[in-house]
Amino acid sequence: MKSKKWFTTVAASVVALTMLAGCGSNNKENPSSASPSASNSPSPSASASASPSTGAKQFENMELNVAVFQGGYGREYWDTIAEDFMQDYPGTNITITASPKIAELVRPKIVAGNPPDFMYIAGSDNAPILNGLIKDKALLDLTEVFNGPAEEGGAPLKDKILPGVLESRSSSPYGDGKVYLAPYNFGVMGLWYNKTMFDQKGLSVPKTWDEFFALSATAKDNGRALFTYQGLYPGYLEEVIVPSIYSVGGQEALDQFYNLDPEFWKSDTFKQVWGMMERIATEDNALMKGTIALNHTQAQTAFMQGKAMFIPNGTWFEDEMKDAPREEGFQFGFLGAPALTPDKPAMAMTNVEQMVIPAKAKNPELAKEFLKYLYSDKSVKLNAEKSKGVLAVKGAADIAKEYISESTYNVYKAVDSGIVTVNGAFKSVAKGSKYNPSDEVFKPISSIMNKQMTVAEYGDKMYKIYSDIQDELKKNGDQE
Template sequence: MKKRFAASAMILAMSAATVLSPLTTFAEAEEQELNIAIFQGGYGDAYWNQMVELFEASHEGVKVNMTISPTIGDIIRPQIVAGNAPDFICLNDGGEDGVILSLIKEHALLNLDDVFDGENYAGTGTLRDDITDGILSSTKCAPYGDDEIYLAPFNSGPQGLIYNKTFFDENNLEVPKTWDEFFTLGDTLKDIDGRALFTYQGIYPGYMEEMLWPAIANECGEEALTKIANYEEGSFNNEGVLKALTHIKEIAEKGYLLEGTVGMNHTESQTEMMLGKAAFITNGTWMENEMQDAPREEGFEFAMAPIPTENADDVHYVFDSCEQFSIPAAAKNPELAKEFLRFLYSDESVSAFAEASGALYATKSAREVAKDKLSTAIYNMYGIYEEANASSLIMSFAAVPADCKINPKDEIFNPITSVMNDEMTVEEWAQNVEAAFAQVRADMEAAN
């Protein structure tokens, strides 16, 4: 299933001198303390321990007090209520503890526009220009829909069409940019070796969000996803969405889906793809680690492509995941917290994180900055952001009431099996989702 890379024991050795900000030093300032709260997930704590050490060494008079835990939300919640909020938080808005969502709802996070409109840590331009396109304007960073930034992006995880770069290179195949090119390639593949065009993790159809959301954004614009995420009437049953759903159905309808796909689990379909039974599969960068012991065709090399679009010069949306940093509005040392945030986007920090985790910060230069710390597969897959007109796309549903029996994602993705088996039309698919959204709206109204 979907997972992140475990942190390695290897940590980059760096001197404090290499991370001194050319813009800001605290050498002559009074002694200051920075209290940071860090969620400890699969990446471990080695990277964060190193960042604390380097930040203190490069900012004379600064003492960083770090609390790091897998249950950091439960630890800081009573502190926030008591008026002792940390200065800096690394915790996602999707955490089960609900701490960040509560801070968003209460407008209790510091506006970070000045950080991103200011110079980056190296003093070579604005920090905003360093961030991967599309992320800062998403609800992950601008939660109120007004493009004002209250959460900063940490790492990003692109998801798209995984393919075997070696096979494409050896057969002089171009990665398709449009739906027409995609289906034409399906015919070409039949002549080369008979492999199918596409497969997916059949009994786990939620993986198809990596195709569906970019396809809808291409047909309707990103604003359409905001409407869907908020269960607006008509948001899932309109001309643009139906066109995107039709492209998905056409994969099976026109004979391009690997036989047996709908009955496979994630490892089975991924293995079939790696053995050369299908050219593409929807997935993310974690697939390399997840399938490290799986059999594969000779010379297999991971690469990732965006979902096809109607026109070659359209925006090519890359479905993305993004963890977050934030600074509470009640932070006692907000300016030092902002300096720490800028520091985390430095090349040295980005490189150290890549070595410790195998993942990358959500910056445009991260792939090249950390190239020598990444496997060939991860380097190739993160290259998806460098495709022409590529833009990050993040989809996050509004929370449903606690007693609501509707799971929006299940209502959207579970029907894919019936659609691929020609047991349901795309119109029925859309109508069923609209009915589920109507129930969610009713439950939300009743809860208020």
């Protein structure tokens, strides 16, 4: 898709492994399973010709072991694209292992020096395994894959990827311009509302936080609270917090936040943004009763049943909740994140999931060929059909249009109409650190929401944690 605003804040990195990625953190998919696919040649050492479109390539090793996260996007796409690849590359044999807890399955193999050849890792529970591979510099350099042609005689593969993605920390984690993590599906995140209700009542979508809070009385008149969120997983609140940080303090403030600068927690940006969270917690009818004790599906169902006017979520929302009960006539509406002042544009957060090839993969050459194959138009379309996902490539939303809902398509296209996207990734902490920045930042917000902690107390706590992290980095010689 030709986009005017995608990754506007290119210096900020794409959120790589939020707990929201593909609704990975809370997915209730089937247990782990492996799917060995039939090979046209039983010998792993045999050579094979690539498909005519990719030239006559020979692969000394014909076996490819692929491990994928089985989250909100399911696994059908992976099984199908593997079959297609084997047909186009006669003699190859791909074995797919899929699980919501994929990290538990691959960790022993990685430790033993026998990792899968190719991995798609997502979901907060699986994040540490990927972070560990980054810290250990145990991922294969994929720069040549993206600098090379997408197809024989064609333009470089990197030209197909959405602007800013390969340059961000989520793809180039060491800041040296080299790509170690390949982008997969991307999502757009922010606040959602019932479009039917807004249309019937003649309500305007709030463009600022003041307009958001002004709707509290309307919400009460219509028998609902103003806001709810996935209480047991406060990381969902980043979808409004991160854009708000940028709205108030710009790129400088966002860099402070993600680069673990303790001074962020003494800034006016922090006080304004987290002040909104405290306002939601304390104002009458702003936060739906019982929110803090709800998991993601419970909070999302309550919202759809008309118990709250707004909820944060991403573009997978509608498909994930396709069978959930809802109030009559309910339609998904997306507004992104309101601005702090009327002179600022509406914003939305984005995240990109990642695919990697371990440095110790037994078959890196076939793994790289498989990676390239995933970016073909055929694969982009198949991914939309089977998983309802949209790859982080130009034009993907239009390719996927016939397989995703109109409202989801409109969310992706809304960025072209002026919604500014913002994104980021936390700087890596020292190896062996007890701190996980995302958990440290977002989990304590529950204490603000249940009025057990003030914003000032939270800020003091975070200042100390960020300071401790910086001390650890200095001791380890990792300070940038």
